[in-house]
Amino acid sequence: MKKIKITINDKPYEVDDGQTIMQAADKLGFRIPRLCYHPKLSIEGACRVCIVQVEGMRNYVASCAYPVSGGMKIQTNTEEIRQARRDIVELILDNHPEDCHTCERDGVCELQRLAHLTGMRHRHFEGEKKHYDKDLSSSSVVRDPNKCVLCGRCVRLCSEVQNVFALGHAHRGFRTVVVPAYNMPFKDSVCTACGQCINVCPTAAFVEKNFTQELYPKMGDTSLIKIAQVAPSVRAAIGEAFGLEPGRTMELQTVAALRRLGFDYVFDTQFSADLTIMEEASEFLERLQGKGKLPMITSCSSAWMKCVEQFHPDFLENISTCKSPMSMMGAIIRTYFAEKIKKRPEDIVSVAVMCCTAKKYEAARPELMVNGLPGVDMVITTREIAWMIKSAGIDFVNIKGENFDEPLGLSSGAGAIFGTTGGVMEAALRTAYELYTGETLMDIEIQDIRGLKGVKVGKVVMDGKEIRVAVAHGLGNASKLLDEVRRDPNKYHFIEIMGCPGGCVGGGGQPYAGSNSIPLDEECLKKRAEALYGLDRSKTIRRSHQNPDIQRIYKEFLGRPLSATAHRILHTHYQAKKPCGIIPRELQVR
Amino acid sequence: MIQTDDVKLTELKNFMAEIKKRERSESQLIAILHKAQELYGYLGNDVMDEIAATMNIPTAHIWGVATFYHYFNLKPKGKHVISVCLGTACYVKGAAQILETIKKELKIAIGETTQDRFFTLEETRCLGTCGLAPVMMIDDKVYGNLTSKKVVEILHSLAHEHE
Numbered sequence: 001m002k003k004i005k006i007t008i009n010d011k012p013y014e015v016d017d018g019q020t021i022m023q024a025a026d027k028l029g030f031r032i033p034r035l036c037y038h039p040k041l042s043i044e045g046a047c048r049v050c051i052v053q054v055e056g057m058r059n060y061v062a063s064c065a066y067p068v069s070g071g072m073k074i075q076t077n078t079e080e081i082r083q084a085r086r087d088i089v090e091l092i093l094d095n096h097p098e099d100c101h102t103c104e105r106d107g108v109c110e111l112q113r114l115a116h117l118t119g120m121r122h123r124h125f126e127g128e129k130k131h132y133d134k135d136l137s138s139s140s141v142v143r144d145p146n147k148c149v150l151c152g153r154c155v156r157l158c159s160e161v162q163n164v165f166a167l168g169h170a171h172r173g174f175r176t177v178v179v180p181a182y183n184m185p186f187k188d189s190v191c192t193a194c195g196q197c198i199n200v201c202p203t204a205a206f207v208e209k210n211f212t213q214e215l216y217p218k219m220g221d222t223s224l225i226k227i228a229q230v231a232p233s234v235r236a237a238i239g240e241a242f243g244l245e246p247g248r249t250m251e252l253q254t255v256a257a258l259r260r261l262g263f264d265y266v267f268d269t270q271f272s273a274d275l276t277i278m279e280e281a282s283e284f285l286e287r288l289q290g291k292g293k294l295p296m297i298t299s300c301s302s303a304w305m306k307c308v309e310q311f312h313p314d315f316l317e318n319i320s321t322c323k324s325p326m327s328m329m330g331a332i333i334r335t336y337f338a339e340k341i342k343k344r345p346e347d348i349v350s351v352a353v354m355c356c357t358a359k360k361y362e363a364a365r366p367e368l369m370v371n372g373l374p375g376v377d378m379v380i381t382t383r384e385i386a387w388m389i390k391s392a393g394i395d396f397v398n399i400k401g402e403n404f405d406e407p408l409g410l411s412s413g414a415g416a417i418f419g420t421t422g423g424v425m426e427a428a429l430r431t432a433y434e435l436y437t438g439e440t441l442m443d444i445e446i447q448d449i450r451g452l453k454g455v456k457v458g459k460v461v462m463d464g465k466e467i468r469v470a471v472a473h474g475l476g477n478a479s480k481l482l483d484e485v486r487r488d489p490n491k492y493h494f495i496e497i498m499g500c501p502g503g504c505v506g507g508g509g510q511p512y513a514g515s516n517s518i519p520l521d522e523e524c525l526k527k528r529a530e531a532l533y534g535l536d537r538s539k540t541i542r543r544s545h546q547n548p549d550i551q552r553i554y555k556e557f558l559g560r561p562l563s564a565t566a567h568r569i570l571h572t573h574y575q576a577k578k579p580c581g582i583i584p585r586e587l588q589v590r
Numbered sequence: 591m592i593q594t595d596d597v598k599l600t601e602l603k604n605f606m607a608e609i610k611k612r613e614r615s616e617s618q619l620i621a622i623l624h625k626a627q628e629l630y631g632y633l634g635n636d637v638m639d640e641i642a643a644t645m646n647i648p649t650a651h652i653w654g655v656a657t658f659y660h661y662f663n664l665k666p667k668g669k670h671v672i673s674v675c676l677g678t679a680c681y682v683k684g685a686a687q688i689l690e691t692i693k694k695e696l697k698i699a700i701g702e703t704t705q706d707r708f709f710t711l712e713e714t715r716c717l718g719t720c721g722l723a724p725v726m727m728i729d730d731k732v733y734g735n736l737t738s739k740k741v742v743e744i745l746h747s748l749a750h751e752h753e
Contacts, residue, residue, distance in 0.1 A: 168651050170657040
C-alpha cells in the first residue's frame with residue numbers, strides 16, 4: 001500500500017493511501033464524533049456529524065466519506081469545527097422528543113452520548129416535533145418514528161447485512177420517515193423480527209416489544225408456578241449491561257438473580273439444546289440414509305425460519321422438523337415436568353430469557369402449541385432481564401452463583417456452544433458421528449466452522465463417508481449460501497443457518513453497545529463466543545448424548561429420538577408465507 | 591380509449607421488458623413509475639409489487655421513491671382534477687374563498703377525491719395567468735376571474751355533462 005504524508009491538527013503523519021479521513025484518523029487515535037457511519041455498512045454521509053476542516057477546501061468535509069490524499073492538512077478539533085459540529089447535533093436534536101428521563105434508552109443512548117460529547121449544554125433551537133403513532137403491531141420490534149434521527153443505519157443494515165429490505169426512507173424533507181413499504185404495519189411486512197435494527201439504532205426509534213410489565217403481575221401471583229429458561233448466549237453477554245467487559249460468563253449469577261426475582265425453577269436452554277441435538281442428529285442420519293431431503297438445514301433461529309418461509313420456500317423440505325431449543329424446553333415443561341411436579345400445565349408461567357427478539361415472534365406461533373397452550377408464555381430479552389435485575393436492586397455483579405434446577409438444568413458443552421455461529425453444527429456432528437459410527441470422535445473442536453467468516457465450510461468423515469457441511473450467519477450470508485446450493489444441490493449434506501451476525505451471541509436482544517464500543521462489533525462478538533467455547537471446555541461432558549439427564553428423559557418419557565412422542569411435542573412443520581411487499585429472490589442473492 | 595386492466599398490465603410489462611435490456615435497468619425506476627401512473631392514473635400497491643418483482647427492486651425502496659416525488663399519486667384520482675391556484679396574486683384576489691367554496695360544495699378537503707371519483711381537489715402555486723386571478727385549472731383548462739358563484743356553476747356544468 002502506498003504511503004502518503006498528511007497532517008492532522010498540525011502534526012505530521014504517514015498513512016496508507018486509499019482510505020477515508022475517518023479511517024486514517026481512527027488508526028492514529030483521533031476518534032472523530034460520528035452518527036450515521038458504521039464500518040459494516042455502506043457510507044451514507046447523511047448526518048454530517050463527522051465533519052472536519054481540510055486546508056484549501058471551501059466547505060467542511062464529511063470525514064467518513066472523503067478520502068485522504070498526499071499533503072492533506074486536516075483539522076478535527078478547532079473552535080470553528082467544534083462549533084459547527086455542535087450546531088449540527090443541536091439541529092438533529094431540535095425536533096427530537098425531550099423525554100430522555102422516560103425513554104427506554106436513557107443512559108444507553110448514542111444520541112445522548114453524542115450531545116454530551118459535542119458539548120451541547122443548551123438548546124438554542126426549538127424545532128417542530130414529529131407526531132407519529134408508534135407501530136406496535138409486531139410481536140418483536142416496536143418502531144417509534146418520533147425518535148428517529150434519520151441516520152439510516154437500520155435501513156442499510158436491513159438491506160445490506162440481512163438482505164431483508166423491510167425498511168426504506170419514505171416522503172421527503174421534514175416528513176421523511178423510515179417505514180416498511182406502503183407504510184404497512186411491521187407485522188405484515190417482510191421483517192424477520194431479527195432485531196438488528198434495534199442494535200444499530202442510535203436512539204429508541206426501534207426497541208423490542210417489552211414484556212416486563214406483563215410479567216410482573218404473573219410473578220406476584222402465588223397460584224402460579226414460575227419457570228424461567230435461559231439461552232446460552234444470555235450468560236455470555238448480560239454482564240455488559242452491568243458494565244463488565246464483553247466475554248465475562250455470568251452463568252451462575254444469572255440463575256441466582258432469576259431466583260431472587262421470584263422464579264420457582266430456573267432451567268437451562270442448553271439442556272434442551274442437547275435435546276435438540278439428539279433429535280436433529282438422528283433426523284440427519286435418517287435423511288442420510290435416504291429418508292428425507294438433503295442438505296438438511298437447521299431450524300433453531302426464529303428470524304431465519306420466517307426468512308425461509310417467505311423468501312426461500314423452495315427449501316422448506318430441507319428444513320429440520322425440530323423445534324428450536326426454546327420451544328422444546330417449553331414443550332417439555334408443559335408435559336414431562338408439569339407431570340413430575342403434579343401441576344396442571346396451565347398453572348405454569350413459562351418464561352424464556354433470550355438474546356433474541358424473533359423468539360417473541362416464535363413463541364406466539366400457533367403451530368408450536370402443546371396441548372392447546374404455548375410452550376413459552378413470554379420471551380424476555382437479555383436487555384429486559386438485565387433491567388429487571390437492576391430494577392429489583394439485585395447486586396448482580398457480586399451475587400453468589402447458584403446452579404440450574406434439576407431435571408432440566410444439566411447440559412453438555414455441546415449445548416453451550418449453540419449460542420455462537422457454527423456451534424449447532426459442531427454440537428450435532430459430535431453426536432451424529434458417534435451415533436453413526438459407534439466410535440468416539442477424538443477431535444471434537446471443529447475449527448473450520450468456528451469464527452466470524454460469513455460462510456464457513458468443513459467436513460467430517462464417518463465410516464469412510466465424507467460429510468460436507470456449511471455454516472452461515474446473518475440472513476444476507478444465508479441467501480448467498482442457499483444460492484450456492486441451488487446451483488449445486490449435492491454440494492453439502494448439512495447446513496447451519498443463524499439469522500444474526502455472529503449467531504445468537506449477536507442477537508437482537510443483547511445489551512446495547514457501551515460508550516467504548518459500537519453495535520455489532522466483531523471483537524465483542526468474538527469475546528462472547530469465546531465465553532461459550534470456554535464453558536464447553538470447562539465441562540467433562542461435551543457431547544449431548546452423554547448428558548445423563550438427557551438419557552433419563554428419553555428413558556422416562558420420550559422413548560428414543562424421533563419416537564412418536566418426540567414427534568408430537570418436539571417437532572413441527574413450516575409453511576410458505578407471502579407477506580405484503582415482496583422481495584424478489586434474484587435480489588436476495590445479489 | 592378505455593383500457594382493461596389486463597391490457598394495461600401487458601403494456602407495463604412490455605415497457606419493463608424493454609428497459610430490462612438496458613444496463614443498470616434498476617436505475618430506470620422513475621421512468622417505470624411514470625409509465626405506470628400514465629396507465630393507471632395512480633400507483634397502487636399491487637402495481638408497485640409487480641414492478642418490484644419484475645425489476646428486482648425492493649418494495650420498500652419503490653415506496654420511498656413514489657412518496658418522495660409529489661408528481662406520483664398513491665391514491666386513485668377523480669375523473670376531473672381541480673387545482674386551485676394559491677399563488678400571491680390569486681391569494682390577494684380571494685383564492686382562499688374560492689377554495690372554501692369548492693370544499694363545501696364537494697365536501698372534500700385538499701388532496702381528497704369525491705366518493706363518486708368524479709372530482710379531485712388540489713392546490714397549486716402560480717399558474718402564470720395572474721391577469722385572470724383568481725384562477726383554477728380543471729384538468730388542462732384554465733378558468734379565470736372566479737367568484738364563488740361562478741365556481742359553483744362550473745362544477746355543476748361539469749357534473750351535468752357527466753349525466
